[in-house]
Amino acid sequence: MSSNNSPNYEYLNSRLRARLGAFIEPDSLRQLARGTIRELELFLLDSAYAESYRANLVSSGASPLGRIETAVSLGIAKRIRETVHLAQGEPRKLMRVATNRSDLHNARLVLRGLALGHDPLKKPTWHAYGELRPDFFDSLWNSEKVVDAREKCLSNGDPLALALGEALEARQRGESLPLAERTLLNAYLSHQDGYFRKIGGSGSKTALEVMGRSVDLWNLGIWFRKRTEKGKPPHESIPFLQFGKWLSVERLQSADSVRTLVSGTPWFDEVHNLGTDLDAASPRVLQREFNFAFWRWQTFLYRRNLLGFEVAVSYLARLLLEWQNINILAVGLALGHNPEGIASRLIDVTEREGAKW
Structure with missing residues (x-):
């Protein structure tokens, strides 16, 4: 469906509204904060993350925290990819505002790993909902030299890959990691700004x-x-982003x-x-x-336009926010933090609003 160039907002938005029941309710999150990490695991096994959790449980010998983080990451990525697949034409193009977050996250991990030294055998858990596949970042992580990774970026040709290539080139010139990251962000933002302005509307x-x-x-x-x-010894100044x-x-x-x-x-x-x-x-x-x-x-951006791209932005934001909240729960429970402390860190955007879509 996503290969068609005609926008399908009516179909897309109706499908997304039908999926709202799959989100974990804020009260359930607060209740889980009073439990144990084992109880969180059992909860996830009976949720939208059950499939990815069971698959990870069989293939991984990780700790409960590691299993939860990996399973939820994969589960969210799958749900985002399914959402992207529903879109066609303009909404599909605009979804890069969300999918490129994954690419940018992975690009920064590669840049830091190659800059600070890394073990090629201990690759990060990539975010897997972007325009660039995780195996592309695997190949960059396995590069022996910065110049090799840069060549792979240039060969790939995706704007985000090219932005990472510019940042790697900055490192080759001897620039610090913060300034190389700035190069990555500037190139990424410049591309996105031009890309979305060209779409219009x-x-x-x-x-x-x-x-x-x-x-x-x-x-x-x-x-x-x-x-x-301010007032401390001079340091490398990082300019504000455009x-x-x-x-x-x-x-x-x-x-x-x-x-x-x-x-x-x-x-x-x-x-x-x-x-x-x-x-x-x-x-x-x-x-x-x-x-x-x-x-x-x-x-709550969907309220601006129930028939437009705002609905997809709100839905994708809820997915990413649920991911963040489950990670907050898992880490807090694994470290033995008190329930009130864990609950206070959860982001409940529905608490002050009773409206439904």
Whole structure:
């Protein structure tokens, strides 16, 4: 179906709405936080992750935490790929705003591994819902030299592979890992910006806003880091990224407080409505709250247009958020954290809203 060039929003959105019952309810997540990691395993064996969990259970001798992380990663990747397969034409093209997250994650793992030294026999667990297949990243991980990996990227030809090739070339020139990562991000964002603008229309604007808000969060992290390191011995300065949605580079460079930084932007209301004190909260708490606001915005974006790409963005965001929440549960239970502490870290975007799709 995805080979057809005609957009199929009506079909796609009706199929996605029919799948909403497969998500784990927030109350169930909080209840699991009061249990054990074994109880979480049993829960997953009777959930949408049962197939991937059983397959991983047979083939892996990993710890319960390792089994859960791998099974949920594979299960989410499968559900995202199924969603992508439902789309055709414009919505399929726009879904790169989500699928390229997988490619970018894997590209950064490769870049760091080759830069810092790695064991070719101990490859990472790749995210498997992107445009680039995991075996491509396997081949890069197995490269003996940075130049070999770069050649493979150039041969592949995908824009994300080429972006990684530019970053690997930066490392060959002797640039630091942070600056090489900056090269990767700049090339990636530049491609996505041009790609979505070329598509045009309301769906394109939505994809650009998702991308731009992601950049806002990255830049917010850089802004906090610059303020924390102010007055300390000189260090390698990492510039802000282009293509942010609401936080321009000029605003980031001139703002002397979080309130000034986000005043007059949607971020201000979205974080303020969570009850966060912008003046008193610590940078760590503020970054967590901005991240929460981003997930919440994506999850309820479908309300903007029930017939457009916004529905797919909201559905994919819920998949990725469920993945994050299960990982929070698994790690917390494995480390023996108290139930209240685990539950406080879960991101429940439905808590303050009772609306249904």
